Amino acid sequence: ETGVTQSPTHLIKTRGQQVTLRCSSQSGHNTVSWYQQALGQGPQFIFQYYREEENGRGNFPPRFSGLQFPNYSSELNVNALELDDSALYLCASSPGGSNQPQHFGDGTRLSIL
């Protein structure tokens, strides 16, 4: 069973740039959630995708957007990067349906200069 994989591992960008982070969900999982984890904080929910549709969003501005593909992999896009976007971005997948816990990837460390 292949777990959740994220790419890239690390990324450095400058203010105002755009970034795309990628996530391959665990085999058999059709639900993907993205979280932002700032240094010293717990993960914060960004949004969730279920069968290619956005299925809920946390308190993040519209410049955070996402996609889910037919194979259930997902992208997180962030436009107009700000210094405060520096964080670890975690992807988690679950089988969907009710009461299924999430499995997390290792994350992408994004640094904004």
Next chain:
Amino acid sequence: AQRVTQPEKLLSVFKGAPVELKCNYSYSGSPELFWYVQYSRQRLQLLLRHISRESIKGFTADLNKGETSFHLKKPFAQEEDSAMYYCALTNAGGTSYGKLTFGQGTILTVHP
């Protein structure tokens, strides 16, 4: 608004001592509570969830709806329990399931 509070940022105990990691929550609906753990250089992983009522690696947690708490306990800590622990909640059913709200985490260090 839902909120998870872990009052202790750091917790140190000696091997063999009991350990309790505190978690309090506020949520207006019907919550499901989890404990996630992150060992050094590993990814975040589920430790236990209250609906399972299981004991994992000797840890247990009971949901106390009256006190809105979900404290994690282990009677005899081991050095390999040293890790970051996160308490999290989600709505127990419906379309909101899986959108986790995390606490800030507690770093547990178990000394030999």
